Amino acid sequence: MTLQEKVGQLNFPVGDLFMTGPTMETTQSDKFDDQIREGKITGIFNIYGASYTHRLQKIAKEESRLGIPLLMGADVIHGLKTIFPIPLAEAASWDLALIEKTARIAAIESTAVGINFNFAPMCDIGLDARWGRVAEGAGEDTYLTGMISAARVRGFQGEKLSDADTLAACVKHMAAYGAPEGGRDYNSVDMSERRLRETYLPAYQKAIDAGAATVMTSFNDLNGVPCTGNSFLLKKILREEWGFKGMVVSDWASISEMAVHGTAKDHSDAAKQAILAGTDMDMMADAYINFLPGLVESGEVPLEILDEAVYNVLKLKYDLGLFDNAYLYSNEVTEQTKVFSAEHLAISREMAEKSIVLLKNENQILPLKQSSQKIALIGPLANNRPDMNGTWSFFADANAPVTMLEGLQNLSKNEVLFAEGCALYESTEDKFEEAITVASQADVVILALGESAVMNGEAASRTDIGLPDNQLELAKRIHALGKPIIVLLSCGRPMAIPWLAQNANAILVTWALGTEAGNAIANVVYGNVNPSAKLPITFPRNVGQVPIHYQMKNTGRPYLGLNNEPASERIYVSKYRDSPNSPQFPFGFGLSYTRFKYSGLEASADRITNDERLKISVTITNMGEREGEEIVQCYIRDVVASVTQPLLKLRKFAKIKLKAKAHQVVTFEIGRDDLLLVNNDMQWVAEAGEFKVFVGPNTLDLQSLNFEYQIN
Numbered sequence: 180m181t182l183q184e185k186v187g188q189l190n191f192p193v194g195d196l197f198m199t200g201p202t203m204e205t206t207q208s209d210k211f212d213d214q215i216r217e218g219k220i221t222g223i224f225n226i227y228g229a230s231y232t233h234r235l236q237k238i239a240k241e242e243s244r245l246g247i248p249l250l251m252g253a254d255v256i257h258g259l260k261t262i263f264p265i266p267l268a269e270a271a272s273w274d275l276a277l278i279e280k281t282a283r284i285a286a287i288e289s290t291a292v293g294i295n296f297n298f299a300p301m302c303d304i305g306l307d308a309r310w311g312r313v314a315e316g317a318g319e320d321t322y323l324t325g326m327i328s329a330a331r332v333r334g335f336q337g338e339k340l341s342d343a344d345t346l347a348a349c350v351k352h353m354a355a356y357g358a359p360e361g362g363r364d365y366n367s368v369d370m371s372e373r374r375l376r377e378t379y380l381p382a383y384q385k386a387i388d389a390g391a392a393t394v395m396t397s398f399n400d401l402n403g404v405p406c407t408g409n410s411f412l413l414k415k416i417l418r419e420e421w422g423f424k425g426m427v428v429s430d431w432a433s434i435s436e437m438a439v440h441g442t443a444k445d446h447s448d449a450a451k452q453a454i455l456a457g458t459d460m461d462m463m464a465d466a467y468i469n470f471l472p473g474l475v476e477s478g479e480v481p482l483e484i485l486d487e488a489v490y491n492v493l494k495l496k497y498d499l500g501l502f503d504n505a506y507l508y509s510n511e512v513t514e515q516t517k518v519f520s521a522e523h524l525a526i527s528r529e530m531a532e533k534s535i536v537l538l539k540n541e542n543q544i545l546p547l548k549q550s551s552q553k554i555a556l557i558g559p560l561a562n563n564r565p566d567m568n569g570t571w572s573f574f575a576d577a578n579a580p581v582t583m584l585e586g587l588q589n590l591s592k593n594e595v596l597f598a599e600g601c602a603l604y605e606s607t608e609d610k611f612e613e614a615i616t617v618a619s620q621a622d623v624v625i626l627a628l629g630e631s632a633v634m635n636g637e638a639a640s641r642t643d644i645g646l647p648d649n650q651l652e653l654a655k656r657i658h659a660l661g662k663p664i665i666v667l668l669s670c671g672r673p674m675a676i677p678w679l680a681q682n683a684n685a686i687l688v689t690w691a692l693g694t695e696a697g698n699a700i701a702n703v704v705y706g707n708v709n710p711s712a713k714l715p716i717t718f719p720r721n722v723g724q725v726p727i728h729y730q731m732k733n734t735g736r737p738y739l740g741l742n743n744e745p746a747s748e749r750i751y752v753s754k755y756r757d758s759p760n761s762p763q764f765p766f767g768f769g770l771s772y773t774r775f776k777y778s779g780l781e782a783s784a785d786r787i788t789n790d791e792r793l794k795i796s797v798t799i800t801n802m803g804e805r806e807g808e809e810i811v812q813c814y815i816r817d818v819v820a821s822v823t824q825p826l827l828k829l830r831k832f833a834k835i836k837l838k839a840k841a842h843q844v845v846t847f848e849i850g851r852d853d854l855l856l857v858n859n860d861m862q863w864v865a866e867a868g869e870f871k872v873f874v875g876p877n878t879l880d881l882q883s884l885n886f887e888y889q890i891n
Contacts, residue, residue: 182472184218184245185489189460190468191252191428194226211235215249216242219468221460221492222250222296227259227574232293233509240505247493248501251508252296256315256571257281259288261523261694262580264534265569265671266301266327268690270317270715271769272533273810273834275330281530282334284523287344291517295499295508298349298395300331302382307726308719309362311639314570314671314691316357318715319728319766321378322829325385332389340392341500343507344517350386352397352430354412355379362725363640365398373822375401376857378730384421392495393426396458398433405440407433408449413457426491428460429453435464446470454480459488519579524695531692531699537710537770538686538718544663545685546706546772547623549592555621556584557600557614557657558628559650560669566603569691570636570671579694583627583667586697590705596621600657601649603631608649611656618657625704626654626683627667632691635671644722645675658682667700673718680763688714706772711808711834713769713877717762724758729766729878730825767812767829767877773803773839777811777882780874786887789865792850793886797874799845801837808836811874813847814881818869821858827878847874854888865890 180188195208214220215238226232232251239249257263263281272278282300289297304324305313317324328350337345355375359366370379387394394417397406406412407429417423434453435446443449450466451474461467474480500507537545547554560566560583567580587595600614601607618624628650633639645651655678658664665685668674679686687710689700702708719727738754754760776799783794799809813831817824831847849872854865867890875881 180245180489182475185485186467186471187217187219188221188247188489188492189471190220190465191222191224191250191460191462192220193463194223212238215239218243218245218247222252224252224296224462225254226251227253227292227294229291229293229509229511229514233506236505236509248496248505250296250496251294252298253289253294253574254298254571255285255289255294255574256299256301257569258285258527258572258693259292259294259574260519260576261288261527262568262572262575263527263530264690264692265314265571266316267314267318267671267715268534268692269530270323270327271536271688271690271712272530273323273713273715273832274533275326277530277533278327279330279334280526282331283337284526286335286337286346288518288523290344290346290508291510291513293509294346295501296347296349296393297335298351299335300328300348300386301351302328302386303352303355303357304379304382305357305716306728307358307362308644308673308716309640309642309722309725310357310359311364311635311641311672312357312637313673313716314635315637319717320715320730320829321381323715323832324382328382328386329389332386332391336390336392340498341503343510343513346508347392347495347499348386349393349395349428350383350391351395353383353394353406353417354397355401356397356399359399364638368399368401370402372861373857376861380416387421387423391425392498393428394423396427396429396433398430398436400440400442405433405437405442407458408437408442408452408456410456418457426459426495427457429458429462429464431462432464434458434461434466447474450474451479454484454488459491527693528695528699531695532702532708534690534692534712535699535703535710536688536712536714538688538764538768539680539683540770541684544623544665545687545704547593547704549705551593552622553594553596553620554587554591555596555598555618555624556587556627557598557618557624558626558653558667559599559601559603560629560631560667561627562597562599566632566669567691567696568693569632570639572632575694581695581697583697583700586699586701587704589698590701590707600653603647606647606649608652611653614653615656615660618660618662621662623665624657624662625665625667626657627669628654629669629674630671642722644672644719644725646679651678654679665704673716675719675721675763677720677763709772709805709807710769711771711810713767713810714764715766717766718764720758720763723755724762727762729827732823732825761879765877765879767810768879769810769877771807771809773801773805773807775807775809775837775876776800776802777875780882780884782872782884782886784886786889787850788889788891789851790891792848794846794848795872795874796844796846797882798842799835799837800842801839804839806836806838808834809876810834811845812876814873814878815849815853816871816873817854817856817866818871820856820866820868822856824856827873
């Protein structure tokens with residue numbers, strides 16, 4: 180390969196799109212043809228179509244000097260054409276097998292239209308509800324995020340990458356992108372190495388251990404060093420400690436942005452820093468293609484560093500089977516039969532049903548009964564089709580989703596009245612009167628409120644995470660009628676909803692549920708499906724509590740004692756003057772149409788050694804009159820450690836289904852790996868001493884017992 184051809188393998192430009200996301204031109208663009216012939220690009224991202232990608236691969240294979248096939252990348256975050264719930268919503272299901280299945284379907288549809296490289300899963304931990312991209316992750320917990328990330332990698336990549344319906348997963352964003360100062364996207368991240376290693380890194384590592392083929396760098400700087408040029412992250416941790424052998428790609432223009440960060444004097448300097456730090460591929464900065472040849476010729480970048488990066492890229496193409504068959508992912512017959520199929524839509528509905536969280540159900544108003552009562556459905560999201568797709572759904576058809584109104588009308592034997600009530604983006608009361616008139620005619624009012632798709636996601640940080648003022652005022656006016664109110668809350672983040680929590684009779688978190696949103700919501704509202712989801716992220720009382728999460732540490736002056744009783748009434752404890760410390764709704768919380776009782780918590784021993792495992796068992800009984808699913812959660816606390824530890828760490832969970840009045844013994848095994856912490860030498864160790872294990876339905880309703888851990 181010539182020097183220019185080598186550098187071309189590291190150059191990854193974007194295809195035909197608007198800046199807000201991919202939108203294919205109606206004709207197949209020829210803007211890349213000459214660059215492909217000249218070996219100046221390694222592939223293209225944000226394009227699709229079997230015919231189009233086949234044509235481009237044909238140019239690469241038959242008209243370029245070396246015949247190297249192309250990577251076709253995309254952000255397929257929660258489905259391509261068949262849209263599944265946003266990742267945060269899927270995480271609420273705690274259903275690893277189903278999450279893996281939705282990723283598998285996303286891979287089947289993506290590969291059917293020519294895509295072979297997917298920029299997912301996002302493994303960033305989201306502790307700050309102001310940060311819009313919490314919608315794209317699995318929530319606040321390290322363990323749950325790691326398990327879900329690994330499941331998504333398995334779904335995308337299947338048994339082997341060279342199969343025609345699998346594509347390369349990309350673990351992002353390396354690292355700590357989810358902890359920007361002020362919750363403001365792309366902002367700086369500054370944290371201790373212990374916090375980085377204990378809270379943020381394990382989820383990325385879980386995904387890599389699951390076999391992820393690629394990693395994406397992060398936009399942010401970490402402790403003063405932009406992640407795209409951070410050798411501590413990309414070499415010491417990723418390559419040396421974790422043994423990663425795959426390819427590392429920058430995020431969009433993050434190489435050139437190092438000059439804006441102020442750590443590179445220009446784009447040439449940025450290219451040098453990035454390649455030396457371990458970033459193999461340049462996405463959209465044009466820094467490598469413009470400056471790497473000169474840097475290599477001058478000796479500033481050793482040739483062997485360039486060759487290593489090129490090898491990583493070519494190895495990915497080889498593993499994808501592209502050298503054997505460049506057209507593997509460009510099959511028009513497959514495209515016509517595998518995209519948006521009835522089978523895929525059925526899974527979309529199932530995933531949506533399992534993602535809906537019941538937060539409140541006063542006097543068991545839900546499920547609604549099929550009767551002669553009139554239902555009023557009111558709100559800007561009630562008959563809204565595009566926003567059901569949610570953020571990161573650029574390849575989707577905006578007119579495909581089933582609306583909430585359609586879902587209720589399809590299923591309901593009741594008369595369903597409708598009024599929009601207010602707009603999403605205009606703070607006017609012009610439509611209030613109609614909504615109040617409609618509500619006054621109904622027996623029950625369903626309010627469809629919350630965020631639109633663009634109010635969360637990338638570049639959608641918010642300082643106010645409550646309901647928009649016009650929606651809250653609409654809710655208050657309807658409430659004044661004295662009618663029972665059910666809230667369907669669409670969102671891509673935890674929202675501060677204290678008034679709704681106090682005044683609504685029932686609240687369902689319906690997130691952004693994708694193509695089958697309306698049908699799934701109707702099935703839960705009318706009880707065809709018993710809700711089973713639980714929050715993967717804490718809902719605060721107000722934005723002033725943010726960041727708030729369950730893995731808080733104790734202080735020397737805690738507001739609550741060890742048994743959650745108030746420590747004292749004195750002023751000088753860690754508390755707010757104007758708000759309780761506790762969240763509105765805690766991590767792990769979610770109600771059912773039945774009731775589960777936890778009893779008989781016991782351990783197989785009162786002490787274990789480093790080569791033994793402790794069995795923790797608890798009996799779960801369905802006390803209600805209908806079948807339901809329960810997510811049983813197991814947490815650990817290290818009572819006395821060499822460094823401060825969270826009061827709770829999720830270590831195991833189980834999702835079980837019980838018929839009415841039935842019971843099941845659930846058993847968890849706890850061993851050394853569940854007791855690890857990062858010590859003062861930045862090493863993962865399990866320290867001897869006393870531990871508490873907790874089991875329950877959420878982080879505020881737990882039973883506990885103690886055990887001792889000894890080292891042989």
